Amino acid sequence: MSFLTIERLTKTYDQITAVDAISLDIERGEFVSLLGPSGCGKTTTLQMIAGFVEVTSGRILLNGRDLSQVPPAERGLGIVFQSYALFPHMTVAQNVGFGLEMRRVGRAERDRRIAAALQLVGLQTMADRYPRRMSGGQQQRVALARALVIEPDLLLLDEPLSNLDAKLREEMQGELRDIQERTGLTTILVTHDQAEAMALSDRVVVMNKGAIEQVAPPETAYQTPTTRFVADFLGRTNTLEGLCDGRSVTVRGQVWSLAEAREAGPIFVAVRPERVAFGGTGLAGKVRKRVFQGSQWFFAVESEAGPIFVLAPNGSGTLPAVDEDVHLAWSMEDMRLLSREEARVG
Numbered sequence: 001m002s003f004l005t006i007e008r009l010t011k012t013y014d015q016i017t018a019v020d021a022i023s024l025d026i027e028r029g030e031f032v033s034l035l036g037p038s039g040c041g042k043t044t045t046l047q048m049i050a051g052f053v054e055v056t057s058g059r060i061l062l063n064g065r066d067l068s069q070v071p072p073a074e075r076g077l078g079i080v081f082q083s084y085a086l087f088p089h090m091t092v093a094q095n096v097g098f099g100l101e102m103r104r105v106g107r108a109e110r111d112r113r114i115a116a117a118l119q120l121v122g123l124q125t126m127a128d129r130y131p132r133r134m135s136g137g138q139q140q141r142v143a144l145a146r147a148l149v150i151e152p153d154l155l156l157l158d159e160p161l162s163n164l165d166a167k168l169r170e171e172m173q174g175e176l177r178d179i180q181e182r183t184g185l186t187t188i189l190v191t192h193d194q195a196e197a198m199a200l201s202d203r204v205v206v207m208n209k210g211a212i213e214q215v216a217p218p219e220t221a222y223q224t225p226t227t228r229f230v231a232d233f234l235g236r237t238n239t240l241e242g243l244c245d246g247r248s249v250t251v252r253g254q255v256w257s258l259a260e261a262r263e264a265g266p267i268f269v270a271v272r273p274e275r276v277a278f279g280g281t282g283l284a285g286k287v288r289k290r291v292f293q294g295s296q297w298f299f300a301v302e303s304e305a306g307p308i309f310v311l312a313p314n315g316s317g318t319l320p321a322v323d324e325d326v327h328l329a330w331s332m333e334d335m336r337l338l339s340r341e342e343a344r345v346g
């Protein structure tokens with residue numbers, strides 16, 4: 001039995017099915033992200049786990065206990081929202097200790113746990129500050145300390161870093177992962193940011209229209225997306241139409257032999273921009289756009305099979321200019337084959 005089990009969880013609002021019979025198992029100590037575009041149902045899922053949104057049907061079991069009749073405050077959860085929701089008239093220590101006071105934890109124990117939580121988020125010197133005199137990143141750390149101090153069974157994070165600027169956000173991601181690893185706390189993060197989900201998680205749960213598209217470690221979901229939606233959502237991907245004859249795949253006259261036989265018929269081929277190379281006698285095209293991105297160059301190529309994006313590391317030899325005629329190649333291993341059904345988008 002998993003630490004957290006979600007069974008056919010559903011939420012409907014009048015005509016809208018926000019979450020559509022999703023099932024998911026999360027192990028103790030795992031860091032899992034619910035990832036998807038706006039409106040896919042990730043927040044609603046988290047809110048049902050937290051107990052803030054009533055479940056329409058399905059079950060949530062935490063550590064074997066059915067949560068349906070358990071009020072939010074008794075579920076043993078630490079929660080951090082996008083808005084820090086700190087009490088402005090309380091110091092950092094008072095904010096962090098609030099939950100302990102509610103739980104009638106004694107003074108000495110409270111002080112010890114507040115100090116430990118502040119240490120964990122690197123705010124040990126700021127216990128007496130008021131939130132308004134702190135940066136967004138520091139306030140978010142207070143919110144995190146407040147969630148950690150009650151020693152929750154499960155940590156729920158709803159877009160906790162999306163109010164921070166890009167650099168601070170990246171820094172906080174590292175810290176969040178670090179803290180999670182040190183505490184071993186089972187964590188669920190809701191985010192629409194695929195880079196954030198991939199950087200932090202043991203597994204990502206990619207959601208679309210209230211349903212789960214794929215559950216996998218970030219690398220697996222990125223390298224072997226099982227649907228076109230996942231392939232498009234996790235980074236940029238090129239999707240081209242092809243034809244399979246059972247033993248090989250053809251895209252505009254270019255043929256790749258298959259390692260394993262596959263059902264014949266029309267298919268889609270997905271290949272990542274960083275896997276496409278210039279040169280050889282592959283697909284012909286013309287460079288339409290070339291953009292310097294620091295560590296890499298981005299190219300938009302109009303090919304005979306449609307538009308193809310290419311990413312080439314900076315310093316990887318001579319690269320083509322805009323309007324130059326080019327050939328594009330990639331190997332069989334870098335190609336994902338999606339059936340028409342798998343290739344549906346949206």
Ligand SMILES: Nc1ncnc2c1ncn2[C@@H]1O[C@H](COP(=O)(O)OP(=O)(O)OP(=O)(O)O)[C@@H](O)[C@H]1O
Pocket residue numbers: 013016017018019036037038039040041042043044045192
């Ligand atoms: N209280 C509500 N009443 C009616 N519909 C709702 C309510 N809350 C959410 N919805 C709808 O349910 C769907 C899923 O919403 P949800 O907030 O879970 O998505 P999300 O993936 O978290 O999106 P976002 O990142 O924008 O918050 C949306 O279509 C939304 O409009």
